[in-house]
Amino acid sequence: MRIIRHLPKRVLFKTIFVIINMLMASTSFSLSRSVHPILKRPPFSSSPDCPRFAPKVLLKSHHCPLWSSSFSFCLQTFHRSTSPYLSSSSFFSCSSLSSPSTASSVPVDDDIESNPLLQDFDFPPFDVVEAKHVRPGIRALLKKLEGDLDELEKTVEPSWPKLVEPLEKIVDRLYVVWGVVNHLKAVKDTAELRAAIEEVQPEIVKFQLRLGQSKPIYNAFKAIKESPDWQLLSEARKRIVDAQIKEAVLNGVSLEDDKREQFNKIQQELERLSQKFSENVLDATKKFEKLITDKNEIDGLPATALGLAAQSAVSKGHENATAENGPWMITLDAPSFISVMQHARNRALREEVYRAYVTRASSGDLDNTPIINQILKLRLEKAKLLNYNNYAEVSMATKMATVDKAEELLEKLRSASWNAAVQDVEDLKSYSKSQGAPEADNLSHWDMGFWSERLRESKYDINEEELRPYFSFAKVMDGLFNLAKILFGIDIEPADGLVPVWNKDVRFYCVKDSSGSPIAYFYFDPYSRPSEKRGGAWMGEVVSRSRILSRNGTTSRLPIAHMVCNQTPPFGDKPSLMTFREVETVFHEFGHALQHMLTKQDEGLVAGIRGIEWDAVELPSQFMENWCYHRDTLMSIAKHYETGESLPEEVYLKLLAARTFRSGSLSLRQIKFASLDLELHTKYIPDGSESVYDVDQRVSRKTQVIPPLPEDRFLCAFNHIFAGGYAAGYYSYKWAEVLSADAFSAFEDAGLEDNKAVKETGHKFRETILALGGGKAPLEVFVEFRGREPSPEALLRHNGVYQRDMESKFYIHLGSSYTPFLCSTQPLKLG
Numbered sequence: 001m002r003i004i005r006h007l008p009k010r011v012l013f014k015t016i017f018v019i020i021n022m023l024m025a026s027t028s029f030s031l032s033r034s035v036h037p038i039l040k041r042p043p044f045s046s047s048p049d050c051p052r053f054a055p056k057v058l059l060k061s062h063h064c065p066l067w068s069s070s071f072s073f074c075l076q077t078f079h080r081s082t083s084p085y086l087s088s089s090s091f092f093s094c095s096s097l098s099s100p101s102t103a104s105s106v107p108v109d110d111d112i113e114s115n116p117l118l119q120d121f122d123f124p125p126f127d128v129v130e131a132k133h134v135r136p137g138i139r140a141l142l143k144k145l146e147g148d149l150d151e152l153e154k155t156v157e158p159s160w161p162k163l164v165e166p167l168e169k170i171v172d173r174l175y176v177v178w179g180v181v182n183h184l185k186a187v188k189d190t191a192e193l194r195a196a197i198e199e200v201q202p203e204i205v206k207f208q209l210r211l212g213q214s215k216p217i218y219n220a221f222k223a224i225k226e227s228p229d230w231q232l233l234s235e236a237r238k239r240i241v242d243a244q245i246k247e248a249v250l251n252g253v254s255l256e257d258d259k260r261e262q263f264n265k266i267q268q269e270l271e272r273l274s275q276k277f278s279e280n281v282l283d284a285t286k287k288f289e290k291l292i293t294d295k296n297e298i299d300g301l302p303a304t305a306l307g308l309a310a311q312s313a314v315s316k317g318h319e320n321a322t323a324e325n326g327p328w329m330i331t332l333d334a335p336s337f338i339s340v341m342q343h344a345r346n347r348a349l350r351e352e353v354y355r356a357y358v359t360r361a362s363s364g365d366l367d368n369t370p371i372i373n374q375i376l377k378l379r380l381e382k383a384k385l386l387n388y389n390n391y392a393e394v395s396m397a398t399k400m401a402t403v404d405k406a407e408e409l410l411e412k413l414r415s416a417s418w419n420a421a422v423q424d425v426e427d428l429k430s431y432s433k434s435q436g437a438p439e440a441d442n443l444s445h446w447d448m449g450f451w452s453e454r455l456r457e458s459k460y461d462i463n464e465e466e467l468r469p470y471f472s473f474a475k476v477m478d479g480l481f482n483l484a485k486i487l488f489g490i491d492i493e494p495a496d497g498l499v500p501v502w503n504k505d506v507r508f509y510c511v512k513d514s515s516g517s518p519i520a521y522f523y524f525d526p527y528s529r530p531s532e533k534r535g536g537a538w539m540g541e542v543v544s545r546s547r548i549l550s551r552n553g554t555t556s557r558l559p560i561a562h563m564v565c566n567q568t569p570p571f572g573d574k575p576s577l578m579t580f581r582e583v584e585t586v587f588h589e590f591g592h593a594l595q596h597m598l599t600k601q602d603e604g605l606v607a608g609i610r611g612i613e614w615d616a617v618e619l620p621s622q623f624m625e626n627w628c629y630h631r632d633t634l635m636s637i638a639k640h641y642e643t644g645e646s647l648p649e650e651v652y653l654k655l656l657a658a659r660t661f662r663s664g665s666l667s668l669r670q671i672k673f674a675s676l677d678l679e680l681h682t683k684y685i686p687d688g689s690e691s692v693y694d695v696d697q698r699v700s701r702k703t704q705v706i707p708p709l710p711e712d713r714f715l716c717a718f719n720h721i722f723a724g725g726y727a728a729g730y731y732s733y734k735w736a737e738v739l740s741a742d743a744f745s746a747f748e749d750a751g752l753e754d755n756k757a758v759k760e761t762g763h764k765f766r767e768t769i770l771a772l773g774g775g776k777a778p779l780e781v782f783v784e785f786r787g788r789e790p791s792p793e794a795l796l797r798h799n800g801v802y803q804r805d806m807e808s809k810f811y812i813h814l815g816s817s818y819t820p821f822l823c824s825t826q827p828l829k830l831g
Contacts, residue, residue, distance in 0.1 A: 112140050117177050124180045124542065127500035131192035134181055138200040141177055142207050145170050153216040158223035165548045167217065168604050176543055178204060183540060187525055187564060188502050189532045194279060205271050209264050212251030221245050236603045236775030243611060250386060250397060263385050266378045277371050278723035282534050284361040290330040297346050298328055302465035305339035307571035332357050333530035335568045341449035347439065354446035362713035372715060375722055377686035392681040395728035400613045400778060403682060406731040413734060414671045414703060416796060420664025425705045431455045445706065452662060460658040464579050471583050472641035473526060473576035479637030480590060483627055487762030488598060489514045511597055520597030523562040527569035527576060537565040537585050539592035546604030556602045561593045575641055584625050591624030594770055601773035611774020614729050618736035619743060620769060626744040629656055630752060660800030667799060672703035674731040677721050681728035739782060741795035746786055
């Protein structure tokens with residue numbers, strides 16, 4: 001899910017992305033660059049910055065990966081209906097869009113009748129929902145849903161109309177409303193909203209547990225599975241039934257009374273701890289502020305970074321701050337942090353900011369150490385109650401991989417990347433020494449980003465800051481949407497101002513098919529707002545496609561998504577000028593959104609990103625990143641924002657050549673996160689002889705050329721595994737990267753310069769990977785698209801690691817058979 005990009009690769013998935021623990025075998029999320037929780041099964045963070053029915057289930061924020069240095073409708077007027085559920089907008093057209101809905105004009109008070117969370121809306125009233133609406137709104141909703149559940153348990157029969165349809169309505173209603181609340185917390189955080197969520201969250205969890213442990217519902221699903229009509233069911237319905245049975249067991253349905261009570265207490269506490277963990281990270285990130293008045297102290301920072309730092313200073317009361325004269329405010333928000341790490345010549349400043357970053361949320365009232373220990377202890381207790389050896393086995397129960405296969409993959413990739421990463425460090429030492437750097441013989445973590453950028457500039461004559469003017473936000477989005485039209489035959493039209501949004505910078509779009517009919521909608525919140533918005537990038541689910549929840553009874557309800565990033569905002573008269581990494585992040589999160597929006601699956605519980613095994617959900621997001629290096633695509637995006645001049649051809653070629661720059665180090669970074677995650681959830685013994693930081697150091701010695709500082713407390717800010725749904729699942733980024741690279745190689749095989757072949761292959765990708773959702777096993781979906789099982793060859797080739805040593809065989813088991821690939825650990829530079 002990244003899906004938390006640099007959080008990213010990149011979260012998220014992000015969003016990113018949201019899985020209904022109880023109902024989805026795999027995902028409902030906010031994916032991420034890198035997937036936040038609604039019911040919390042991880043959403044797709046993405047947004048860096050969305051599991052099982054453990055109470056985290058509604059919305060999963062798909063945090064997207066932390067592999068970079070930053071780690072991370074069309075509608076008609078809202079109308080009312082007798083249906084208590086979200087309506088279908090499938091019959092609306094963009095031309096019929098009207099400005100803010102009736103839901104937006106509802107008075108905001110505590111009266112239940114006018115509470116915006118309880119209105120019958122087509123699009124959430126994001127603009128009027130306040131903290132004061134949460135307690136009464138959620139409690140009234142739960143009361144209604146408890147009544148619906150009572151009725152379902154009394155009348156349930158092992159049939160689709162009497163079991164699945166009413167169940168989906170209950171889960172969906174809770175998912176959508178609780179999703180609105182949690183989404184606002186992620187993008188518009190306030191102390192009042194936090195307090196309201198904290199108060200009602202135990203009640204949400206209690207209801208989810210009751211739903212997930214319902215014996216009548218569980219028995220009805222088992223009766224369907226054992227029925228003579230089982231073989232008559234569609235593949236999608238069979239997967240729903242199998243998933244529900246498995247999820248019920250993982251939710252404790254089979255536990256005896258005392259053990260179930262213990263299980264439920266664990267779930268409640270895990271949810272509370274997870275919420276507190278993410279709040280501490282956000283608060284610790286916001287807490288660090290360094291005001292600089294002497295420009296010499298920030299020598300080397302590019303104009304965009306100076307402008308952002310001055311803008312931050314203004315927001316903190318320094319009204320006369322300017323980019324040229326300061327003062328400047330340095331923060332730990334991604335755009336500020338990365339700029340300092342990559343460009344500040346002041347080594348002392350880099351060290352101070354780096355140390356603050358890797359020790360976030362590790363001291364005082366914001367210390368996440370005890371929370372980490374308690375989370376790991378409770379997860380192990382939960383696993384034991386369910387008769388598993390460790391929590392990783394619980395996590396893998398609904399994924400493609402097993403613990404052994406995930407570890408095998410990580411070790412093979414680690415071995416293939418190690419020598420290249422060692423050479424990366426040697427190259428930096430040599431280069432910095434050639435530049436007379438006194439630290440050349442003793443490079444530390446705060447030197448790596450700075451000298452990497454200098455070496456990149458020297459080796460490829462590419463300065464990422466100088467590329468910014470070619471990547472204006474508007475042009476990037478135009479190019480991305482044009483690519484989607486070429487590949488998938490869709491049109492994306494702006495529809496700003498026609499639905500309620502949570503911030504003036506949020507964009508709204510309508511997605512149409514080739515006939516001009518709307519098929520989906522999405523919001524996009526692009527810019528960093530460190531005072532109220534969590535870091536990272538993710539894609540989140542607002543509503544999913546669903547036949548059962550159709551408004552008109554004939555056409556399925558259309559999906560709605562939101563994409564969230566934290567890219568550099570506009571400054572002065574300049575638009576948002578993006579780094580190339582930020583461009584990749586947008587493509588990544590859009591990939592998640594495409595899988596959510598272009599689904600043709602009408603069974604709501606496996607539509608879009610729902611029901612897809614978590615370790616396959618990053619496939620579309622990472623697939624889309626490859627197009628950032630495709631010449632025609634990049635040239636359509638890279639236009640100078642002032643002159644309209646295209647990116648020079650020689651610069652494109654250098655950018656392409658630089659694609660594998662330090663790929664060994666970047667790969668090891670992701671492998672370290674994934675290996676540490678698995679180690680903590682398989683072998684770590686809470687309250688044992690090793691601390692979690694001892695484990696971090698031990699894993700790092702094998703996965704990092706330069707081990708972390710003794711005082712490094714990165715784990716205290718590792719939202720992905722302690723607050724984002726990636727527990728014992730961070731390996732998914734690498735697992736899915738094998739799939740995504742191989743999927744892109746289908747286009748390479750067809751011929752990237754052959755427009756007809758690209759369109760044909762894109763159509764096939766849409767009709768399989770994007771259309772089938774969780775209604776078919778991901779391996780079967782991949783084989784349907786690719787014509788064979790996945791191979792790691794394309795990933796190693798794209799990363800610059802390729803076959804040389806015929807005696808070294810690289811086996812990865814992603815399906816029913818082993819796929820052998822000969823490789824060496826020496827990088828192959830592509831030009």
